[in-house]
Amino acid sequence: MAARQDTHFGEQTVPLADKQGLVDGVFHSVARRYDLMNDLMSGGLHRAWKGALVTAVNPPRSDREFALLDLAGGTGDVAFRVVEACGAGTRVTVCDINAEMLSVGRERASEHGHDDTVTFEQGNAEELPYPDRSFDCVTIAFGIRNVPRIERALAQAHRVLKIGGRFLCLEFSSVDVPGLDKLYELYSFQVIPRIGQAVAGDREAYKYLVDSIARFPKPKIFAKMIECAGFRRVSFKIMTGGVVALHSGWRL
Numbered sequence: 073m074a075a076r077q078d079t080h081f082g083e084q085t086v087p088l089a090d091k092q093g094l095v096d097g098v099f100h101s102v103a104r105r106y107d108l109m110n111d112l113m114s115g116g117l118h119r120a121w122k123g124a125l126v127t128a129v130n131p132p133r134s135d136r137e138f139a140l141l142d143l144a145g146g147t148g149d150v151a152f153r154v155v156e157a158c159g160a161g162t163r164v165t166v167c168d169i170n171a172e173m174l175s176v177g178r179e180r181a182s183e184h185g186h187d188d189t190v191t192f193e194q195g196n197a198e199e200l201p202y203p204d205r206s207f208d209c210v211t212i213a214f215g216i217r218n219v220p221r222i223e224r225a226l227a228q229a230h231r232v233l234k235i236g237g238r239f240l241c242l243e244f245s246s247v248d249v250p251g252l253d254k255l256y257e258l259y260s261f262q263v264i265p266r267i268g269q270a271v272a273g274d275r276e277a278y279k280y281l282v283d284s285i286a287r288f289p290k291p292k293i294f295a296k297m298i299e300c301a302g303f304r305r306v307s308f309k310i311m312t313g314g315v316v317a318l319h320s321g322w323r324l
């Protein structure tokens with residue numbers, strides 16, 4: 073009999089096989105308040121971080137065809153920023169496991185007239201429902217740390233990228249600026265769960281999000297994981313004193 077594999081869900085140790093269901097519960101609970109919470113918790117900084125991601129995606133301004141897959145794309149925030157910055161040939165597929173997040177995203181797409189350029193599809197990052205080499209770029213913003221088997225998601229991102237395509241991952245990282253680290257810890261563990269309770273009515277969900285950030289591998293280790301999945305010219309850029317890192321790798 074295979075040994076049971078465990079992982080963390082917030083402060084709890086849980087069977088690896090149970091993690092996805094618990095994560096789904098978190099995003100189901102916060103979906104309607106998710107975008108407002110992002111602004112409140114980051115003081116609007118998530119806009120600048122996502123702006124840096126879109127600059128790195130560098131979608132064509134011309135009519136040239138460009139297919140982007142935004143993994144764990146939730147309510148479509150990254151997708152909308154990309155289609156607002158590109159020419160007529162760009163199409164974005166938002167793939168997320170959570171039906172509630174996708175449903176908020178579809179409503180937002182209709183409100184902003186993005187129905188023709190952004191498609192929302194339910195899927196698991198560990199088992200993508202797309203053929204090999206079908207996208208020019210794959211992005212994932214604040215999503216990878218929620219996926220139970222990160223190696224599988226990285227391997228799938230590599231599989232669905234065309235040769236010459238780029239993988240970009242924006243994720244919370246670790247603050248190593250003396251003074252700022254303590255302040256960040258205090259803010260994360262004391263303030264964010266309280267905002268989560270007051271605005272989204274769910275303290276535990278936001279506690280999970282903060283814990284998952286603290287447990288995520290440091291940027292150099294995560295860069296190694298990206299390399300192990302087959303990506304080349306792997307690099308990362310630290311932003312806001314280490315609060316966030318933008319990772320990049322190419323399928324060559």
Ligand SMILES: C[S@@+](CC[C@H](N)C(=O)[O-])C[C@H]1O[C@@H](n2cnc3c(N)ncnc32)[C@H](O)[C@@H]1O
Nearest residue numbers: 099144145146168169170173196197213215218
């Ligand atoms: C913090 S949200 C990020 C949403 C969006 N990328 C953004 O930056 O606004 C994390 C997302 O990861 C999704 N997710 C978690 N596990 C997933 C999986 N295995 N496959 C695809 N999406 C997943 C959640 O449903 C949620 O929408």
